[in-house]
Amino acid sequence: MRIVWLCLLLVLTSVSWADVPAARVNGVEIGLMRLERYFSEYLDAQGRAVTSIRNPGLYKRLRDQALDELIDKELLWQEAQRQGIAVSDEHVSAQVGEIEAAFGSPALFERRLAEAGFDRAQYTEYTRHEMAAQQVYALLSAVDAPSQGEVEAFYDANQQRLQGAQNQSDNPSVIREHGLALARATLIGQREAQARQSVRQRLRESAKVEIAD
Numbered sequence: 001m002r003i004v005w006l007c008l009l010l011v012l013t014s015v016s017w018a019d020v021p022a023a024r025v026n027g028v029e030i031g032l033m034r035l036e037r038y039f040s041e042y043l044d045a046q047g048r049a050v051t052s053i054r055n056p057g058l059y060k061r062l063r064d065q066a067l068d069e070l071i072d073k074e075l076l077w078q079e080a081q082r083q084g085i086a087v088s089d090e091h092v093s094a095q096v097g098e099i100e101a102a103f104g105s106p107a108l109f110e111r112r113l114a115e116a117g118f119d120r121a122q123y124t125e126y127t128r129h130e131m132a133a134q135q136v137y138a139l140l141s142a143v144d145a146p147s148q149g150e151v152e153a154f155y156d157a158n159q160q161r162l163q164g165a166q167n168q169s170d171n172p173s174v175i176r177e178h179g180l181a182l183a184r185a186t187l188i189g190q191r192e193a194q195a196r197q198s199v200r201q202r203l204r205e206s207a208k209v210e211i212a213d
Helices: 002-009 032-045 056-082 089-103 106-115 120-140 148-157 159-164 172-205
Strands: 021-025 028-031 209-211
Touching (some): 028 032, 089 120, 148 172
């Protein structure tokens, strides 16, 4: 349910809030209300609550991190538009249907949408934007698989750590086979994380981002 609410609370600026901007991304506003709602979800994902944060410095740091995520999302959506990435009505409807089913009843889903300032058409369009942003993110951060030589070198350099993370076996060949598989997955994960960071940095560098004081 938390994931469903996360989708609902990442509200597009097209929703009519009596709001002031927290930031502008290439001229597109991220409203303060949108940030505060997302900030609450951002903290919830970490097992925190706004009222539990007593340190003003920590509060500001976490809030700034939440705003950074929203800025990245807006930049990805704008990049998806620039590249002409479109999500079919069929795929959008399937995604919205899956979220609606998680609520258990259409009436509850519609009520939650209304409480968040959406009607179904607005939320469907928001979902289309989010899916397009995810697609362009995956496209831009795709990485090549490591070669067998790279996997073996990584395994040899990290053998003890990798063996500690896998199921133990008395068969040395099985240990190495499992270790190499784990090494490959770890290498791919590292490369993907680096690629995602590079994408976000590149989009930031080419954008005009204004953050309110």
